[in-house]
Amino acid sequence: MSKPVKAAVLSAGSWGTAFGIVLADAGCDVTLWARRPEVADAINSTRTNPDYFPGVELPQGMRATTDPAEAMAGADFTVLSVPSQTLRANLAEWTPMLAPGTVLVSLMKGVELGTTMRMSEVIEDVAKVGHDRIAVVTGPNLAREIASRMPAAAVVACTDESVAQRLQAASHTPYFRPYTNTDVVGCELGGAVKNVIGLAVGIADGMGLGDNAKGSLITRGLAETTRLGVALGADPLTFSGLAGLGDLVATCSSPLSRNHTFGTNLGKGMTLQETIAVTKQTAEGVKSCESVLDLARRHGVDMPITETVVGIVHEGKPPVVALKELMSRSAKPERR
Ligand SMILES: NC(=O)C1=CN([C@@H]2O[C@H](COP(=O)(O)OP(=O)(O)OC[C@H]3O[C@@H](n4cnc5c(N)ncnc54)[C@H](O)[C@@H]3O)[C@@H](O)[C@H]2O)C=CC1
Numbered sequence: 001m002s003k004p005v006k007a008a009v010l011s012a013g014s015w016g017t018a019f020g021i022v023l024a025d026a027g028c029d030v031t032l033w034a035r036r037p038e039v040a041d042a043i044n045s046t047r048t049n050p051d052y053f054p055g056v057e058l059p060q061g062m063r064a065t066t067d068p069a070e071a072m073a074g075a076d077f078t079v080l081s082v083p084s085q086t087l088r089a090n091l092a093e094w095t096p097m098l099a100p101g102t103v104l105v106s107l108m109k110g111v112e113l114g115t116t117m118r119m120s121e122v123i124e125d126v127a128k129v130g131h132d133r134i135a136v137v138t139g140p141n142l143a144r145e146i147a148s149r150m151p152a153a154a155v156v157a158c159t160d161e162s163v164a165q166r167l168q169a170a171s172h173t174p175y176f177r178p179y180t181n182t183d184v185v186g187c188e189l190g191g192a193v194k195n196v197i198g199l200a201v202g203i204a205d206g207m208g209l210g211d212n213a214k215g216s217l218i219t220r221g222l223a224e225t226t227r228l229g230v231a232l233g234a235d236p237l238t239f240s241g242l243a244g245l246g247d248l249v250a251t252c253s254s255p256l257s258r259n260h261t262f263g264t265n266l267g268k269g270m271t272l273q274e275t276i277a278v279t280k281q282t283a284e285g286v287k288s289c290e291s292v293l294d295l296a297r298r299h300g301v302d303m304p305i306t307e308t309v310v311g312i313v314h315e316g317k318p319p320v321v322a323l324k325e326l327m328s329r330s331a332k333p334e335r336r
Pocket residue numbers: 011012013014015016035081082083084086090107108109110141142143144280281282284
């Protein structure tokens with residue numbers, strides 16, 4: 001009998017835990033790294049992660065530790081699931097402990113502030129591994145639904161298709177159906193920008209602007225995501241796939257989405273500080289809207305919805321004023 005695939009998942013937050021469940025259900029031997037000892041203890045002693053998924057039973061093939069070296073020892077896949085803005089510092093600490101030949105897998109949907117790097121670029125920069133050893137998992141994957149084993153499709157992307165296929169096999173379960181893709185740029189941008197569009201749709205929902213506004217924001221949001229992607233060398237078709245449209249639809253229609261919920265609270269009139277105070281988990285779009293806009297400006301790409309979100313979230317622009325500005329932009333053809 002062949003040895004089970006070994007996976008380290010760093011860390012034990014929402015998506016790390018949920019994807020760890022997927023890997024374990026697919027037959028992998030999974031070790032989660034948890035920052036807090038009480039989370040690791042609860043996982044090992046109660047087979048649940050009560051802070052994130054109370055009542056969800058974790059698979060037998062999954063355990064937790066607070067020692068990153070122990071988690072990573074001999075791992076075929078090292079899965080990274082920390083907030084995008086802390087990845088660089090976390091990975092710098094973890095790089096000396098990486099197992100030889102391990103594939104680094106990013107679950108993160110963000111763009112680094114300052115450098116405007118995508119997460120796979122940060123990984124390549126810090127861990128000094130080639131892009132053929134870095135994979136990305138993305139798509140319409142709300143962690144709470146996945147942890148409850150509700151059905152979803154996903155994308156596993158790597159420039160080396162055989163690596164994507166290995167990860168596909170390691171994460172395919174009766175409820176989780178991953179497709180491979182070699183367009184890493186498009187897949188990552190789809191995930192990072194949809195968080196920003198999710199904020200915009202949430203704001204519109206909070207303001208009670210209706211479903212036409214939602215449909216319009218999703219579609220025009222996808223148009224600006226695609227414009228950015230094409231400028232960065234992505235395949236435009238990626239954005240009509242799971243990493244683009246699929247993820248946008250899930251995020252923009254679900255109360256489980258933190259970005260959507262964050263936007264809804266702002267649209268209802270909460271201040272930024274009040275909204276941050278009631279948001280317990282990572283809403284990546286809040287920070288990444290600025291880095292996405294920065295990236296767009298560096299490449300001369302117009303991203304009006306992203307610009308509007310930055311105005312509301314970071315510049316204190318009232319949503320009603322932002323809406324008026326967005327709607328009164330100069331008239332143009334749908335496709336340029
Ligand atoms: N939750 C979801 O449904 C999905 C999330 N993602 C992405 O996954 C990434 C992680 O998000 P979630 O797991 O949802 O967030 P989360 O807030 O639930 O978990 C984040 C984890 O990172 C840890 N953490 C926070 N600050 C840290 C630091 N400075 N150093 C080390 N660890 C730190 C926390 O302890 C926690 O375990 C994000 O980029 C998000 O966009 C992607 C798909 C689905």
